[in-house]
Amino acid sequence: MKLKSTLMTMTATVAILFSGATFATAETTLETVKARGNLRCQVGSPSPGFYNLDSAGAWYGIDVAICEAVAAAVFGDKTKLEIQSVSSQQRFTALANGDSDLLSRTATWTMSRDTQLGLDFLQPNFYDGQGFIVRKDSGITSALQLKGAKVCVTTGTTTELNLTDFSRLNELNISNVTFEDFNVRDDTYLNGGCDAVTADKSALAGNKANFPIPGDHLILPETLSKEPLAPAVRHGDNQWADIVRWSVYALINAEELGITQANVDDMRSTSKDPNVLRMLGAEGDLNTGLGLDKDWAYNIIKAVGNYGEIYEAYIGGGEQAIGISRAGSLNALWTDGGLMYSPPMR
Amino acid sequence: MAIITKQKTPDRPAPxxxxxxxxxxxxNLFSSVFNTALTLITIFIIYLTLSGVVVWGYLDATFVAEKRRECYDNSLTGACWAGVIAWLDNIFYGRYPREEIWRIDFGGLLLVAWMLPLWLSKVKGKILIGASVIVFYPFLAGYMFTGGDKGWFMQFMVTGAITAFVINMTNMLVGLLKNTSLDVFLMQLSGQADAGDKTQRNILLAMVATLFVAAFLWQASWNVTxxxxxxxxxxxxxxxxxxxxxxxxxPLGIFLALGRRSKLPVVRVLSTGxxxxxxxxxxxxxxxxATTMFPLFMPEGFVLNKLVQVIIAVILFNACYMAEIVRAGLQAIPKGQFEGAHTIGLGYWGTMGLIIMPQALKHMIPNIVGNIIGxxxxxxxxxxxGLFDILGMLRSISKDVPWVGLHKEPLIFGAMLFFIICFSMSKYSRHLEVKLSAGDKH
Known part of the structure; x- marks a missing residue:
């Protein structure tokens, strides 16, 4: 006991000396974030398209853009942001113990997570679903033909469980070949170690584009699971949840209203549309409930663009994008048959 | 019938x-049919391996490309070093702002310059130089790397570091040119070579103090972001x-080892535990x-720098191994050495510091270096x-959109880098061992 307490005191003393640690009293998340002067936004270890580092050491991706949008809403400056990369074992703990203010990483919104882990999942920013990729010369065109196949899958995620469920349901007798790292999984598949790979379809498309000959491979039409990827916050701080939720809605709404990063200034000064004026803060007082400036939505669009622009930049056809077409997918606007729908901002 | 000549028969040349x-x-290679066969098979295996490596890693490899697709366009089977080259800054410096990278380089060069005298046999006062590196360098380097506002303590240590570094460098020059130590040289220069010890010491202290004040004023104007x-x-x-x-x-390991061998039960039990x-x-x-559980024990809102948590964890963990190495070294010292030290009236710390440790540390070098490499x-x-150390960076290359899936080349590059660093350390330790045990060769 003595040893432990001495040790703890020692470590704590050293730690305080080192870091000039800060004590914060119980406040709302918004107050904490404002007092600290930056937003701590949690992502995972890099994942192409969603959050990854470029060769200059900067973070980019669709989930990083959500972090930037919230930072812009709170501070009017998207650089007041600390991106934390946290391993998936620690992700929910780091949010629960106050290390992170916001979790914006490809986390699937499930009931057990939403209700049991002390988290609140908000509006999804990407709808994914699990699929298969096979070699074209295998002649397989449907997942139901995968009888007795060896399928490569990364371990420790819902992907593996979904595969087992799918195999059992359809009596396919699929054998799982599991991997820790998706690179090794893909290499094994390319060298003939398994007949198919299963993962989220966005990841499959991104990885396929970087196979030696992408045309030799085919993503099967079946979708095994629903994967709504959504930002999450700590349970219980409703104002903060509103800020993050409406930041994402602002992105979607802006696309619907035709507001882009380039024309946002024009729209605010010249638009006659009351919806545009209300959202951009030229009219009304939509900001009061959030505890933010009148300019909050304007700042978001000015900093990162609307949802469509973000999608194009990181997922769609942009320079830094993984190349998944949006048309006809769940990620299209509701007016185009997708699920991206924002409640009215009025 | 003996033939006796006065001339020594010349040595016959070796066969x-x-x-x-x-x-x-x-x-060695072709002494029998079996050995010849073995040799040929081995040569063939070496040829296969080497040619494979050379074709993949050099002949078919791509060194200049914008993205992985261009590497494939060049060759489907060769290595794609272009990705590693594009990420070199990340691999060496992480996400450090690119315009500030000179600070890291400067910190590294400073350490080399500071340690340089330790390799030069003509320079005097090596122990002091070694101590100054350990005491002062971390603060100067720490300030270079982090920047920002300096507290009074930091200002004091940075000033101390500058003073120590300047003295160290002048000492090296004096050692190289005049083959003497700095204090003796200064006394000769000021014509006080024959003055009493006390006068000499006062003059030196005054000089150091002047230097310190000058350095203090100089560092106050430093301003790095x-x-x-x-x-x-x-x-x-x-x-x-x-x-x-x-x-x-x-040092923590040395104290733990001494604690474990101590005669005081509380100290011994705590150290051993x-x-x-x-x-x-x-x-x-x-x-x-350290990173997940520790914050849960702390009061609400207490946020600790993750890097500090990690460093503390590494120190505590490694100190135990160090302690056992030191203990092994201590046990190799014959009892007579302790008794000898006592007979000339040395106390515990005198015995340890002057007699036992210097001998014991020499025995420990191979193990200590092994531990450092480990x-x-x-x-x-x-x-x-979730820290982006070298391995984290190497693995992130395969997640960067232009280079998605590029994971073999970065890991091979990392392995080569580690080999170079670890091999040179082990070579240096061997050199140190030979040098320090020169006295053992009778």
């Missing part, structure tokens, strides 16, 4: 089989963690404890808890 290349080959630790990464971060880990676990607990768990467990490699575990 051809001992001196010529052909002879050596015949004796702050770089938060989250931007640290790559090889730089690995070396920072390993460097602080090694430098701090060494500490060593056994931390030695019985894997490093990754200690790291997870620690350097172990620090790559921090990439698991």
């Amino acid at each position: 051809l089989s001992e001196t010529s290349v052909v002879g050596w080959l015949q004796k 702050e770089v938060v630790w989250t931007k640290w990464g790559g090889l730089f971060l690995t070396l920072v963690i390993a460097g602080i880990g090694i430098a701090s676990s060494m 500490f060593i056994e607990i931390f030695r019985s768990v894997p490093l990754i467990t200690v790291l997870f404890m 620690l350097l490699k172990d620090t790559t575990l921090v990439s698991i808890i």
Whole structure:
């Protein structure tokens, strides 16, 4: 006991000396974030398209853009942001113990997570679903033909469980070949170690584009699971949840209203549309409930663009994008048959 | 019938089989049919491996490309080094702002310059130089790397570091040119060579004080922008963690070892308990404890820098191994040495510091260097808890959109880098051993 307490005191003393640690009293998340002067936004270890580092050491991706949008809403400056990369074992703990203010990483919104882990999942920013990729010369065109196949899958995620469920349901007798790292999984598949790979379809498309000959491979039409990827916050701080939720809605709404990063200034000064004026803060007082400036939505669009622009930049056809077409997918606007729908901002 | 000549018969040359290349080959590689077959098979295997490596890694490889697709366009089977080259800054410096990278380079060069005198036999006062590196360098380097506002303590230590560095460099020059130590040279220069010890000491103190004040005024004008630790990464971060880990676990380990051998029961039990607990768990467990569990024990809202948590974990973990190495070294010292020390009236610390440790440390060098190399490699575990050390950076290349899936080349590059660092350390330790045990050769 003595040893432990001495040790703890020692470590704590050293730690305080080192870091000039800060004590914060119980406040709302918004107050904490404002007092600290930056937003701590949690992502995972890099994942192409969603959050990854470029060769200059900067973070980019669709989930990083959500972090930037919230930072812009709170501070009017998207650089007041600390991106934390946290391993998936620690992700929910780091949010629960106050290390992170916001979790914006490809986390699937499930009931057990939403209700049991002390988290609140908000509006999804990407709808994914699990699929298969096979070699074209295998002649397989449907997942139901995968009888007795060896399928490569990364371990420790819902992907593996979904595969087992799918195999059992359809009596396919699929054998799982599991991997820790998706690179090794893909290499094994390319060298003939398994007949198919299963993962989220966005990841499959991104990885396929970087196979030696992408045309030799085919993503099967079946979708095994629903994967709504959504930002999450700590349970219980409703104002903060509103800020993050409406930041994402602002992105979607802006696309619907035709507001882009380039024309946002024009729209605010010249638009006659009351919806545009209300959202951009030229009219009304939509900001009061959030505890933010009148300019909050304007700042978001000015900093990162609307949802469509973000999608194009990181997922769609942009320079830094993984190349998944949006048309006809769940990620299209509701007016185009997708699920991206924002409640009215009025 | 003996033939006796006064002339010594000239030595016959060694047989051809001992001196010529052909002879050596015949004796060692082709002495029998079986050995010849073995040799040929081995040569064939070596050829296959080497040619494969050379074709993949050099002949078919791509060194200049914008993205992985261009590498494929060049060759489907060759290596794609272009991705590694594009990421070199990330691999070495992490996310450190590119315009501030000179600070890391400067910090590294400073350390080399500071340690340089230790390699030069003409320079005097090596122990003081070594101590000044350990006491002052971390603060100067720490300030260079982090920047921002200096507290009074930091200002004081940075000033001390500048003073120590200037004295060290002048001492080196004096040593090289005049083959004497700085204080003797200064006394000769000021014509006080024959003055009493006290006068000499006062003059030297006055000089150091003047230098200190000048340095203090100079450093007050320094102003480098702050770089938060989250931007640290790559090889730089690995070396920072390993460097602080090694430098701090060494003294801690010595105290733990002495504690474990102590006659005072409380000290002995505490030391033994500490060593056994931390030695019985894997490093990754200690790291997870430090980063995940530790914040839960702390009061609400107490947020601790993750890097500090990691460094503390590494120090505590490594100190135990160091302690056992030191203990092994202590046990190799014959009892007579302790008794001899006591007979000339030395107390505990005198015995340890002047008689036992200097002998024991020499025995420990191979193990200490082995431990240092081990620690350097172990620090790559921090990439698991989300720090972008060199391994974290190497693995991130395969997630960067232009280079998605490029994972073999970065890991091979990392392996080569580690080999170079670890091999030179082990070579240097061998050199140190030979040098320090010169007295043992009778």
